[in-house]
Amino acid sequence: MRSDDPLLKIEGLRSGYGRIEALHGVSLEVRPGEVVALVGGNGAGKTTLLRAISGVQPVTAGGVRFSGTDLTRASAHARVKAGIAQVPEGRQIFSPLSIEDNLRLGAYLRKDAEIAADLERVYDLFPVLKERRRNPAGGLSGGQQQMLAIGRAMMSRPKLLLLDEPSMGLAPVLVDQVFAIIARLREEEAVTVFLVEQNAFAALSIADRGYVIETGEIAMTGSGRELLTDERVREAYLGV
Amino acid sequence: MPDFLQFCVSGLTVGAVYALVALGFTIIYNASDVVNFAQGEFVMIGGMTTVFITAAGVPLHFAIPAAILAAMVIGLLLHRLAIEPARGASAVTLIIITIGASIFLRGGAQIVFDKQFHSLPAFSGDTPVMIGGAAVLPQSFWVLGGAAVIVALLWFFFNRTLLGKAVLATAANRLAARLVGINTSFVVGFSFVLSAAIGAIAGILVAPITLTSYDIGALLALKGFAAAMLGGMGNPLGAIVGGLAVGLLEALGAGYISSTYKDAIAFIVILAVLFVLPGGFFGRASTERV
Known part of the structure; x- marks a missing residue:
C-alpha cells in the first residue's frame, strides 16, 4: 500500500433502519495519519455511518475498504482484528466491570505480550483511571467515562480510531480536554482518526480534512480550515 | 430439634439443585436476555442419559462425562436452531420458543x-451419617459439595478469565462488546452450553436421591425460575440464595405443615416476598429489562 492510498475508503454506502434509508450512497476516504472530521446535524446519518464502518449496522449497497481489503461483509470482530476501533456515542462502557477490565477487554483479540505495557500507557495518558482501576466503571463521571472509552479503544492498537460524538454531554472544559487528547493520540500513537461531531467548530479545528453530511449524503468536503471559513458551514453548523 | 435439622438438610440438598438451575437461568439471561424455560430439561437429560448409559454397562465415571457432554450438545443445538434464528425477537417470543423447546425435549426423551x-446408585453408598440427630445421606454431601465446586469454578471463570469477562461484558453492553471484537453470538451460544452443563451435573448428582424421569424438567424449571426471581433475576448470588431458600421453604413446609402442599407453600412465600421486594433479594431497582 502506498502511503497516499486511503486507509479507509467508503463508496456509495447505503444503509438504513427497516425500510427507512439513513445513508443514500455515501462516499469518502481517510488517508493514513489524517484526522478527518464528519460534521452534520442531528439525524444526518453520522452515527449510522460509523456503525456501518464497524460492522454493527447492515449495509444494503456500496462498500467499505480498509487497508486495501474489502470489509463490507466482514463481522464486527474481524474489523477490530483488522485495526478499526470505535469509541461509540454515549461511551458505552461496561458499567459493572472494573475500569481495568474495561481496558483489558479493549485488547480482547490481541494475543501479544505487550498488553500490560499498553495498559500502563493508557494509565499514563489518563492517571485518574489508574487511581480507580479496581472500581466499577459505572462510578466514573461523564468525562472520565469518555477517557475510559477512548483508552479501551486504544487498547486494541487500532490503525483507525472512530470517534462518535466524543464531546457529547461534556462540560466545555472537558470538551477541550477530549480534543487535546485526540490531537495527542495522533502525535504520539500515530493513529489515524475519523471523528463524527455535532460540535463542528471543535472537530474542524483539529481536523486535516472534513466532510459535511446532510440527510444521508455528503454535502461538502474540504480541508478543516476551508470548511471552518465556508459561509454555508458557518451559517448552518457554527451558528455565526 | 433433630426434626428441624433433618428438614434443613433435605431442604438444602434439593435447594442446591434449584440453585444450580437458577444459576443456569441467570447465565443465559445475562448474556442474552432470554429466560430459558428449557433449563429444567438439561437436568433431566443429565440424569436420564447417565441412567441409560450405565444401564448399557458403561461404568458411572464414563457415563457421567458422556451425559454432561450430551446436555452441552443439546444446549448448543437449542441456541443455534431455536434462539439464534429468532435474534431480535421480543422477550415474550423468545420465552415461548424456549417453552416449545422444552416440550420438544420432553417428548424426545x-x-x-x-x-x-x-434411580442411580448413590456415589458413596446409602449409609446415613448422623449429624446432631439428623440422618444425612452421603449423596447429600455430593450434591452440596458439587454445587459448591460449581459455584467456585463459575466465580473463577467470571472473575479471572478473559472469556468470562467477555461474557460479563456482553451482558453489560452488547454493542460495546461487539465493538471491542467480542463475538457475541459465540458468547451467547457458550452461555447456553455452560448452563446445559451445570443443569446436567445437577441432574446427575441428585438422581440417586430424588429419582429421575423424562418429565422432571418442567417443575424444576419453574422452581429454578422462582428461585432466580426470589434472589433477583440476573444476579448469580441471588440465584444461589434464592435456590437454597426455595429448597428450605419446601422442606420446612412439607415437614411442619403438609407434604401435600409443599410446592404451594414455597410459591406462596415467594409471591409474598415479591410483593414486598419486586426485584427480589438482590435485584436491581429498575425492571426495565422485563
Whole structure:
C-alpha cells in the first residue's frame, strides 16, 4: 500500500433502519495519519455511518475498504482484528466491570505480550483511571467515562480510531480536554482518526480534512480550515 | 430439634439443585436476555442419559462425562436452531420458543428413553451419617459439595478469565462488546452450553436421591425460575440464595405443615416476598429489562 492510498475508503454506502434509508450512497476516504472530521446535524446519518464502518449496522449497497481489503461483509470482530476501533456515542462502557477490565477487554483479540505495557500507557495518558482501576466503571463521571472509552479503544492498537460524538454531554472544559487528547493520540500513537461531531467548530479545528453530511449524503468536503471559513458551514453548523 | 435439622438438610440438598438451575437461568439471561424455560430439561437429560448409559454397562465415571457432554450438545443445538434464528425477537417470543423447546425435549426423551422413574446408585453408598440427630445421606454431601465446586469454578471463570469477562461484558453492553471484537453470538451460544452443563451435573448428582424421569424438567424449571426471581433475576448470588431458600421453604413446609402442599407453600412465600421486594433479594431497582 502506498502511503497516499486511503486507509479507509467508503463508496456509495447505503444503509438504513427497516425500510427507512439513513445513508443514500455515501462516499469518502481517510488517508493514513489524517484526522478527518464528519460534521452534520442531528439525524444526518453520522452515527449510522460509523456503525456501518464497524460492522454493527447492515449495509444494503456500496462498500467499505480498509487497508486495501474489502470489509463490507466482514463481522464486527474481524474489523477490530483488522485495526478499526470505535469509541461509540454515549461511551458505552461496561458499567459493572472494573475500569481495568474495561481496558483489558479493549485488547480482547490481541494475543501479544505487550498488553500490560499498553495498559500502563493508557494509565499514563489518563492517571485518574489508574487511581480507580479496581472500581466499577459505572462510578466514573461523564468525562472520565469518555477517557475510559477512548483508552479501551486504544487498547486494541487500532490503525483507525472512530470517534462518535466524543464531546457529547461534556462540560466545555472537558470538551477541550477530549480534543487535546485526540490531537495527542495522533502525535504520539500515530493513529489515524475519523471523528463524527455535532460540535463542528471543535472537530474542524483539529481536523486535516472534513466532510459535511446532510440527510444521508455528503454535502461538502474540504480541508478543516476551508470548511471552518465556508459561509454555508458557518451559517448552518457554527451558528455565526 | 433433630426434626428441624433433618428438614434443613433435605431442604438444602434439593435447594442446591434449584440453585444450580437458577444459576443456569441467570447465565443465559445475562448474556442474552432470554429466560430459558428449557433449563429444567438439561437436568433431566443429565440424569436420564447417565441412567441409560450405565444401564448399557458403561461404568458411572464414563457415563457421567458422556451425559454432561450430551446436555452441552443439546444446549448448543437449542441456541443455534431455536434462539439464534429468532435474534431480535421480543422477550415474550423468545420465552415461548424456549417453552416449545422444552416440550420438544420432553417428548424426545419419552421416545429415546422411556416413561419410567429411574434411580442411580448413590456415589458413596446409602449409609446415613448422623449429624446432631439428623440422618444425612452421603449423596447429600455430593450434591452440596458439587454445587459448591460449581459455584467456585463459575466465580473463577467470571472473575479471572478473559472469556468470562467477555461474557460479563456482553451482558453489560452488547454493542460495546461487539465493538471491542467480542463475538457475541459465540458468547451467547457458550452461555447456553455452560448452563446445559451445570443443569446436567445437577441432574446427575441428585438422581440417586430424588429419582429421575423424562418429565422432571418442567417443575424444576419453574422452581429454578422462582428461585432466580426470589434472589433477583440476573444476579448469580441471588440465584444461589434464592435456590437454597426455595429448597428450605419446601422442606420446612412439607415437614411442619403438609407434604401435600409443599410446592404451594414455597410459591406462596415467594409471591409474598415479591410483593414486598419486586426485584427480589438482590435485584436491581429498575425492571426495565422485563
